[in-house]
Amino acid sequence: MGRPKTPLLSLARMASAALDIVDTDGLDGLSMRRLATVLGVQVASLYNHVRNKDELLHEIGNQIMSQVDVTGFRDGDWREGIATWARSYRAALRAHPNMVPFLATGPGRRETALQRANAVHGGLVASGWPPRQATLIGASTKYLVVGAAMTSFGRGFDDDVQVYVDRYPHLGQAHKLRAHADEIDDEAFELALLSFLDGLERRFTELREAR
Amino acid sequence: MGRPKTPLLSLARMASAALDIVDTDGLDGLSMRRLATVLGVQVASLYNHVRNKDELLHEIGNQIMSQVDVTGFRDGDWREGIATWARSYRAALRAHPNMVPFLATGPGRRETALQRANAVHGGLVASGWPPRQATLIGASTKYLVVGAAMTSFGRGFDDDVQVYVDRYPHLGQAHKLRAHADEIDDEAFELALLSFLDGLERRFTELREAR
DNA sequence: ACCTGAACACCGTTCAAGT
DNA sequence: ACCTGAACACCGTTCAAGT
Numbered sequence: 367m368g369r370p371k372t373p374l375l376s377l378a379r380m381a382s383a384a385l386d387i388v389d390t391d392g393l394d395g396l397s398m399r400r401l402a403t404v405l406g407v408q409v410a411s412l413y414n415h416v417r418n419k420d421e422l423l424h425e426i427g428n429q430i431m432s433q434v435d436v437t438g439f440r441d442g443d444w445r446e447g448i449a450t451w452a453r454s455y456r457a458a459l460r461a462h463p464n465m466v467p468f469l470a471t472g473p474g475r476r477e478t479a480l481q482r483a484n485a486v487h488g489g490l491v492a493s494g495w496p497p498r499q500a501t502l503i504g505a506s507t508k509y510l511v512v513g514a515a516m517t518s519f520g521r522g523f524d525d526d527v528q529v530y531v532d533r534y535p536h537l538g539q540a541h542k543l544r545a546h547a548d549e550i551d552d553e554a555f556e557l558a559l560l561s562f563l564d565g566l567e568r569r570f571t572e573l574r575e576a577r
Numbered sequence: 578m579g580r581p582k583t584p585l586l587s588l589a590r591m592a593s594a595a596l597d598i599v600d601t602d603g604l605d606g607l608s609m610r611r612l613a614t615v616l617g618v619q620v621a622s623l624y625n626h627v628r629n630k631d632e633l634l635h636e637i638g639n640q641i642m643s644q645v646d647v648t649g650f651r652d653g654d655w656r657e658g659i660a661t662w663a664r665s666y667r668a669a670l671r672a673h674p675n676m677v678p679f680l681a682t683g684p685g686r687r688e689t690a691l692q693r694a695n696a697v698h699g700g701l702v703a704s705g706w707p708p709r710q711a712t713l714i715g716a717s718t719k720y721l722v723v724g725a726a727m728t729s730f731g732r733g734f735d736d737d738v739q740v741y742v743d744r745y746p747h748l749g750q751a752h753k754l755r756a757h758a759d760e761i762d763d764e765a766f767e768l769a770l771l772s773f774l775d776g777l778e779r780r781f782t783e784l785r786e787a788r
Numbered sequence: 789a790c791c792t793g794a795a796c797a798c799c800g801t802t803c804a805a806g807t
Numbered sequence: 808a809c810c811t812g813a814a815c816a817c818c819g820t821t822c823a824a825g826t
Contacts, residue, residue, distance in 0.1 A: 368791065368792080369826055370790075370791075373789080373791095374791075397817085397819080399819085407791075408791065409819085410791075410822085413821080415790090418820075467682065471727075473735070480739060483736035483737050486737075487737070487740045487741075497744065502764055503765075503768070505761060506768050506769035506772070509720075509721055509727075509728060510724055510769065512724040512728050513681075513719065513721055513723040514720040516681045516723050516727060517719050517723050524684070525693070525694035526694050526697075526712055526716045529715070550712060551716070554717045557713045558720055558721065558773060561772075561776025562769060564772075564775065564779060565774070568772075579805095579806050579811085581809075585809085609800060610800085620801090620811095622809075622811075624800095624802080626809090
């Protein structure tokens with residue numbers, strides 16, 4: 367019953383199993399006791415690899431966020447940079463919708479999160495945006511992405527989709543409804559992103575002309 | 578020990594006390610047992626007025642969402658309608674930031690939520706937007722509002738604000754930092770909203786010209 | 789260093805019993 | 808109709824004890 371020659375647990379194994387639980391049963395479905403059972407171990411053992419449950423969730427969050435791409439700011443193309451960032455960010459969140467409420471609530475481990483934020487900010491400034499505007503654009507884009515991931519039809523029921531469905535009752539079958547909701551989700555996000563970028567572009571040229 | 582002549586509890590009193598707890602100690606701070614203690618009653622008594630904790634949260638959510646204003650679509654001014662909706666929606670969420678993760682996760686009681694969604698959709702269609710576009714615009718706007726409320730500096734720590742702060746170390750004092758974060762929050766939301774509306778306006782005129 | 793068993797202080801919800 | 812006391816099946820976290 368003492369310590370085994372080779373460790374039964376590792377942070378990576380724990381995070382992976384925990385994410386499986388969250389993906390299938392939601393954030394509330396994850397308990398340290400259940401995770402321990404899945405891993406064939408006692409609850410207390412988990413605390414040899416993780417300070418507490420919150421730290422475990424942050425570890426999962428960091429893994430998910432590592433999929434975000436902030437390399438699109440090549441040769442001063444801020445529009446491409448923002449678009450790449452926003453789309454990959456949204457894709458990462460949609461891959462694990464049940465994690466979104468946790469991810470949206472605060473940053474992950476500070477280093478990597480700050481690194482990404484810096485890449486975006488730096489990319490915008492290098493493209494000619496004033497620092498203050500760069501900050502605002504970074505925040506705005508995040509709003510869009512997090513909001514889109516958060517209120518997507520995948521998570522609970524969306525009023526707007528419901529309105530749409532009510533008006534087109536022939537879409538009543540469950541699977542079609544689901545497919546259409548995804549479609550609306552995707553299109554609404556693209557509309558929001560592209561309209562937003564268009565609005566920014568206008569401001570950008572005004573800014574250039576002003577000096 | 579039996580039933581009192583006049584009821585000790587009511588749904589309204591419960592919701593109000595529960596919201597106080599959430600506002601001060603967060604969503605995790607709210608437990609049925611603690612709520613009962615605050616109300617000077619036994620836990621089990623709560624279940625005479627509410628089916629479960631989730632229903633209580635929905636009741637609170639409905640109260641908050643009742644502050645949202647969807648009456649801005651007078652005489653076909655969709656821009657004003659969306660702006661009023663978005664700003665009042667955001668204000669309602671910011672008044673109770675700890676409730677945002679719950680509110681963003683799904684609609685409240687179906688009737689009133691649908692009613693609001695319908696007012697927005699109807700307002701857009703009446704202004705000349707095709708139904709499908711109206712659906713997308715409604716969803717997009719919601720993304721912006723929910724994302725803004727969710728990732729605001731009020732809730733945890735924001736990477737983007739952090740970048741900004743790192744570059745302006747003279748803002749290091751806590752209260753100034755807080756004030757600046759609010760300012761950035763407000764400005765980023767306005768930038769996002771106005772840029773988005775500008776982008777939509779362009780699409781709207783293109784749409785008109787096409788026919 | 790890492791796993792265990794037992795304990796502590798919590799949860800949400802149910803239900804028979806009271807008036 | 809509405810409040811109570813007790814119970815059930817859960818939680819996260821700690822810690823001395825084992826090897």
